[in-house]
Amino acid sequence: MIILKLLSEEVFDFSRGEMTQQKIKELKQSLNSEFKLIHELCLYVLSASQRQDLIRSTLSALHAYLSWIPLGYIFESPFWARCESSSATSSKACREKQRRDRLNDKFTELSVILEPGNPPKTDKAAILVDAVRMVTQLRGEAQKLKDSNSSLQDKIKELKTEKNELRDEKQRLKTEKEKLEQQLKAMNAPQPSFFPAPPMMPTAFASAQGQAPGNKMVPIISYPGVAMWQFMPPTSVDTSQDHVLRPPVA
Incomplete structure (x- = not known):
């Protein structure tokens, strides 16, 4: 209790106005070197004492x-350096443990993927062998699918090439079909006749039917008369200019 009062009252409250800067610096360095002891003393009092005062x-x-001494003095002390080293070591070990745990989880997940119905394996070498075998098999199947x-x-x-050829052949056959249909229509069309249709019953045959049965003359049906000038143009049969074009022979 006396030590704490000296630290809290005499040193921190009254020394600033009474001591020189050199003495303050020396005191800070001295207290900084004793940081471990002061820290252990405070921890012991807080853990063992039941007195509120x-x-x-x-x-x-x-x-x-902690308010009077700059934090730089505390952090530069050997005790704090050892604390930092221990913390860094423990932090590195913790990170290594986390890395190994993540790696084990990945191996377990890989084992479950390789053998879905079976319990996961713990042997990492066996898991890697199964993974290599599965990857090789998948590569072979992928190559087969690629081929x-x-x-x-x-x-x-x-x-596609055959389809284009069939399309061209179909178009060609369609064109030939249209040509054949046009030719067939032209052949089936009625041709103009140059001969007049014969009468149903000639006059001579009609008069012969009215004769007595004793007459044994059989009428002969002849072809009707044909106009001989129907193929000549009208200028060829015009005779109005014959006396000019063709004078009579003397």
């Missing part, structure tokens, strides 16, 4: 000590 004085002294896809692409190209 002692705990209050301890906390006040520790607060004044099959390439073959299908070639067949598709051939089918």
Whole structure:
């Protein structure tokens, strides 16, 4: 209790106005070197004492000590350096443990993926062997699928070529069909006749039917008369200019 009062009252409260800067610096360095002892003393009092006034004085002294001495002095002390080294070592070990745990989780997940129905394996070498075998098998299947896809692409190209050829052949047959239909229509169309249709019953045959049955003359049906000038143009049969064009022979 006396030590804490000296630390909290005499040193921190009254020394600033009474001591020189050199003495203050020396005192800070001395207290900094004794940081471990002061820290252990405060921890012992806080953990072992049940007196409220002692705990209050301890906390006040520790607060004044930490407020009066710059934190740089505390962090540069050997005790704090050892604390940092221990913390760094423990932090590195913790990170290594976390890394190993994550690696084990990945191996377990890989074992479950390789054998879904079976319990996960713990042997990492066996898991790696199964993984290599599975990867090799998948590569072979992927190569087979790639070759099959390439073959299908070639067949598709051939089918497209045949389709284009069939389309051209169909178009050609359609054109020939239209030409044949036009020729058939032209052949079935009625041709103009140059001969007049014969009468149903000639006059001579009609008069012969009215004769007595004793007459044994059989009428002969002849072809009707044909106009001989029907193929000549009208200028060829015009005779109005014959005396000019063709004078009579003397």
